[in-house]
Amino acid sequence: MDTAETDGMRAYVLHPDIQTDTDRREPEPALEEAVSLAYALPGLEVVGGEVVRLPRAHPGALFGSGKIEDLKTQLKRDEIGLVLVDGPVSPVQQRNLEKAWDVKVLDRTGLILEIFSDRARTKEGVLQVEMAHLSYQRTRLVRAWTHLERQRGGLGFIGGPGETQIEADRRAIDEQLNRLKKQLDKVVKTRELHRASRAKVPFPVVALVGYTNAGKSTLFNRLTGAEVMAKDMLFATLDPTMRQVVLPTGKKVILSDTVGFISDLPTQLVAAFRATLEEVLAADLIVHVRDISHDEAEEQAEDVEAILSDLGVDETIPVLEFWNKIDRLPADRRTTLEAQAARTDNVLAMSAWTGEGMDAVGTAIAQLADDARTRRRITVPYSDGRRRAWLHEQGVVEAESQDEAGFTLDVNWTARQEKRFRDL
Structure with missing residues (x-):
């Protein structure tokens, strides 16, 4: 399915709320997110959506025969050409539903893949x-x-x-x-060469991560003066973007904007985008941007943390949390969250859209980026040339001398680089 096929097509979204699922999400916010996903696919006219509560999933057609008939009448009346099911649909279920309704059926994974195809x-x-x-x-x-x-x-x-x-x-x-x-x-090899050349520059790499539509690209644009696509839309950013930034403190960093995460991210996409997300693995500092105004802000944060864990992000990489979109909060809720953020280490309440709290953002990044690197003097025996070569490849050696014990090196490295050196 391409943009030409979806142009002008009327779509309807269904969120199956299956009672037997052990990790069920709240159905109403889940449906709202699914509708937002549908809007992210160009050309679709999203007519509406509904939660379908099911005691169990029917293996042949997902929904019961009565519900299928009710929906058939509704879909025909509203001239629907595409039904988006917010969840997994087996090939057999898809074929049976398409035959019963005489429409195209796409499950959550298929929809996300279509969006990614359009955005790459x-x-x-x-x-x-x-x-x-x-x-x-x-x-x-x-x-x-x-x-x-x-x-x-x-x-x-x-x-x-x-x-x-x-x-x-x-x-x-x-x-x-x-x-x-x-x-x-x-x-990927070309990207690795670029990453190796950046490692020789004494600027920390700061990776922006977060749930899709949390405001990463808006923050990226405000910090860099760039014009990365930033819309109130899921998956507005797909390809990674990197810029050198001079923070208000005068500190220089390399800022990386990454693809947004989402709950139930298709396993095919996690695997396929591992190379892109290696920018996060190579970061000196991770900035987790959260839409704190969202009803499911906590659940979204858990989804992001789970994906970072699946990617194998080193626990030694420091993490800053930016509670974005405070401008959307009611006054009392905002006051409470700002006070909570002020009491919590490495957490800032801010708004990338209005600019509120941005001075503190630059200072926090600069401080933690500085904290992320420490200077040490180490001795590497002459017989351990491989580890010495690795240090030079990482660009962390500031001075080097020799004596009878071996090479004495003054290094300026991150905790992650120190750990890797010890493990070599």
């Missing part, structure tokens, strides 16, 4: 999206076609059945994935 601009982003799409299609081919017996003839009389159609299609997808992976590996 860099070569790396495009390759990653293509790989995610293929991985998604591969799993659905397998599940959808296991009941089919289409085969290609084998050689000889006793060779048994030939290659099944599902095996042939799976092999074709795997071959395409391998080609894309090789192309992506080249792009």
Whole structure:
């Protein structure tokens, strides 16, 4: 599905609230987020949405027959061409629902993949999206076609059945994935070279992370003077953007704006975007931007922390929390949160949109970025040339001398770099 296909198409959003799910999200905010996702796909006319409460998921069509009939009448009346289901839909369920309603059906993973396909601009982003799409299609081919017996003839009389159609299609997808992976590996190596060259510059790397639409790009633009796309829309930023910034204190840092996280992020996307998110793994400081005005601010923060953990972010990397969008809060709630932030280490209440608290933002980044690096004098034996070479590659060596014990080096490094050096 491309933008041309969705242009002018009327869409309806369903959030299945399945009672047997152990990790159910609150249905109303979940539906609101799903509708926002639908608005993020260009060309769609989102007519509305509803929560469908289910005692259990029906394996054949997700919803019960009565609900399917009710929805069929409604969808026909409203001339709906696309139904977006906020959750996983199996290939069999998708086929049965499309047949019953005579509309296109897309699940949450498929919708996010469509948005990412539309937003990717860099070569790396495009390759990653293509790989995610293929991985998604591969799993659905397998599940959808296991009941089919289409085969290609084998050689000889006793060779048994030939290659099944599902095996042939799976092999074709795997071959395409391998080609894309090789192309992506080249792009990743280029990014690694850029990262290595940045490591030689004595500027800390500060990565902005957060739930999608938390205001990262607005903060990035305010700090850098750049014009990164910043809209009140989910996944407004997809490709990573980096800029050198001079903070109000005079401190220079490299600021990285990353793709927003979201609950139930498709596993294909987590895997495909690991290379992009390695900018976070290489950061000296992580700034977690939160939309503190959101009803599910705490749940969103937990989702971000879970994804950072899945990515393998080193616990030694310091984290700043910026409670963004305080301008949207009622006066009493705002006063309470500002007082709470003031009492909590490494937390600031601010608004990237209005500029409130931005002076404190620059100071906090500069202070923690400075704190993130410490100077030490270490001795490396002559026999340990590999570790000495690693220190020079990281660009942390400020001075070096030699004596009978080996190399004496004055280093200025982060806690993460020190830990890696000890582990070499």
